[in-house]
Amino acid sequence: MRPLATLRDRGSLRQLLARWLSGPLIALIAASLGASYFIALYVANDAYDAALLDPALAIANHVRRHGGHVELDLPAIAIDALRVDTRDRIFYQVQGPDGIIVAGNAPIPAPPKWLPAPQHLFYNAELEGEPIRVAGQFVSIQGQTVLVQVAETVVKRTTLVKEILFASALPALVIAIAALTLSWYGIDRSLAPLERLRKEIDSRSPRDLHAMTEAGIPMEVRPVVRALNQLLARLKAAIEGEQRFIANAAHQLRTPLAGLKTHAELARREPSSPQMRSLLDMIAEETERTSHLINQLLTLARAERGAGPEAGRQPLNLHEIATRAVQEWVPRALARNIDLGFELEDTWILGDPLLLRELLANLLDNALAYTQAGGAVTVRTHSADGRSVLEVQDNGPGIPPAERGRVFERFYRVPGTSPQGCGLGLAIVAEIAERYGAKVELKEGADGTGTCARVLFASLAQDAAYTGQSVTPVPSAPR
Numbered sequence: 001m002r003p004l005a006t007l008r009d010r011g012s013l014r015q016l017l018a019r020w021l022s023g024p025l026i027a028l029i030a031a032s033l034g035a036s037y038f039i040a041l042y043v044a045n046d047a048y049d050a051a052l053l054d055p056a057l058a059i060a061n062h063v064r065r066h067g068g069h070v071e072l073d074l075p076a077i078a079i080d081a082l083r084v085d086t087r088d089r090i091f092y093q094v095q096g097p098d099g100i101i102v103a104g105n106a107p108i109p110a111p112p113k114w115l116p117a118p119q120h121l122f123y124n125a126e127l128e129g130e131p132i133r134v135a136g137q138f139v140s141i142q143g144q145t146v147l148v149q150v151a152e153t154v155v156k157r158t159t160l161v162k163e164i165l166f167a168s169a170l171p172a173l174v175i176a177i178a179a180l181t182l183s184w185y186g187i188d189r190s191l192a193p194l195e196r197l198r199k200e201i202d203s204r205s206p207r208d209l210h211a212m213t214e215a216g217i218p219m220e221v222r223p224v225v226r227a228l229n230q231l232l233a234r235l236k237a238a239i240e241g242e243q244r245f246i247a248n249a250a251h252q253l254r255t256p257l258a259g260l261k262t263h264a265e266l267a268r269r270e271p272s273s274p275q276m277r278s279l280l281d282m283i284a285e286e287t288e289r290t291s292h293l294i295n296q297l298l299t300l301a302r303a304e305r306g307a308g309p310e311a312g313r314q315p316l317n318l319h320e321i322a323t324r325a326v327q328e329w330v331p332r333a334l335a336r337n338i339d340l341g342f343e344l345e346d347t348w349i350l351g352d353p354l355l356l357r358e359l360l361a362n363l364l365d366n367a368l369a370y371t372q373a374g375g376a377v378t379v380r381t382h383s384a385d386g387r388s389v390l391e392v393q394d395n396g397p398g399i400p401p402a403e404r405g406r407v408f409e410r411f412y413r414v415p416g417t418s419p420q421g422c423g424l425g426l427a428i429v430a431e432i433a434e435r436y437g438a439k440v441e442l443k444e445g446a447d448g449t450g451t452c453a454r455v456l457f458a459s460l461a462q463d464a465a466y467t468g469q470s471v472t473p474v475p476s477a478p479r
């Protein structure tokens with residue numbers, strides 16, 4: 001794979017395209033201007049040369065031989081009439097066979113070659129440092145060749161060449177600028193699907209490994225999406241393999257642990273020395289802790305598995321989930337002399353009842369485990385600001401603000417916390433919440449003491465819009 005730095009060095013696609021386009025475009029325009037120049041020159045000469053030859057022919061008609069000399073038999077007024085031009089100055093010259101200038105008003109340079117009469121030629125020359133165009137007509141006077149030259153400055157020719165050049169350069173320039181502008185904005189439009197793809201990747205949770213959609217992606221980018229999807233599939237398989245391994249390992253450990261627990265219980269019933277009893281008590285306690293750890297690991301693996309926005313969702317009333325927890329948790333609260341209260345309102349979300357129960361169980365477990373005897377724990381469910389809220393509040397020791405981020409880490413426990421627990425409960429809560437796009441907040445209680453753990457879910461209406469499902473809340477079970 002090409003290192004990223006090399007790609008960055010090449011700048012943006014826009015710059016790349018502009019660079020690639022502008023060079024050849026400038027070269028093309030220059031070449032077309034060069035060609036246009038020669039065409040314009042040919043056109044200008046073709047148009048004006050014929051007109052330049054006319055006075056040369058008229059003068060040639062009046063060249064005579066008189067007494068052994070060649071002379072021009074044309075009155076000055078007629079010559080002036082032939083030289084009329086509004087934009088250029090016109091010169092003429094008649095040269096006899098022996099090179100003697102017979103008539104003329106300027107020393108027009110000789111032609112590059114002499115031709116037999118009555119041929120003519122056109123050529124470029126300079127007169128007093130100024131460029132001129134010359135028409136040379138060869139005439140035969142009694143067997144001898146005389147050259148009649150008519151020349152003009154090149155003002156109108158240069159003007160015509162410039163006009164032709166301008167007329168051909170203007171559209172070329174407009175086309176070049178339009179091509180650059182269109183490609184500049186065209187890139188934006190062509191990259192729009194990539195931008196959508198970036199947003200989709202950005203908005204994904206790291207647990208969401210389902211394939212990206214190829215719809216709306218340009219053909220050229222599809223191989224990249226396909227490769228990304230293959231990578232996601234491989235990643236998903238690898239993670240699922242790991243999760244399966246943890247789940248299987250935890251499952252395998254459950255049976256021998258249950259056996260160990262039973263045997264420890266049976267051994268405690270047998271008559272034994274106080275030391276032996278205390279050792280057996282420790283074995284029972286540690287077996288209990290280990291089986292709790294294994295249960296937590298299994299729950300975590302279950303919470304992680306099959307994560308995706310649509311995985312395991314059904315309409316749930318948080319009120320109902322909390323009501324079902326009463327039976328399980330009231331005895332434990334009573335045992336610890338904790339006042340467990342419920343303030344429940346109907347509020348609907350989309351989720352998996354088993355996982356939601358696990359989430360609440362872990363919050364309740366913490367509240368009941370860390371609140372001192374005689375304390376109070378309250379479970380609340382309600383809707384607020386279009387969200388469904390599940391709250392577990394206690395008046396226990398609270399979690400110091402500096403620790404509130406860390407307690408969601410796996411196996412992290414606030415130093416000094418009682419030894420029961422393995423540090424996975426809040427990690428499980430965070431995992432389940434993330435699966436449903438819910439937010440978990442840890443704060444102190446309303447009176448500034450204890451802990452208030454609040455989970456904010458997208459309520460059913462929003463959630464249904466998100467997943468595209470059409471759901472009707474089912475009435476809550478009678479309580």
Ligand SMILES: Nc1ncnc2c1ncn2[C@@H]1O[C@H](COP(=O)(O)OP(=O)(O)OP(=O)(O)O)[C@@H](O)[C@H]1O
Nearest residue numbers: 366370398407413414417421422423424425426451
């Ligand atoms: N309600 C609470 N009051 C005070 N401290 C709490 C409360 N809830 C959590 N904590 C602190 O956060 C730590 C992490 O809690 P978490 O539930 O993740 O793990 P745990 O309770 O130690 O173990 P587990 O829940 O896996 O049995 C706890 O060890 C405890 O120090």
Ligand SMILES: [Mg+2]
Nearest residue numbers: 366421425426
């Ligand atoms: Mg816990």
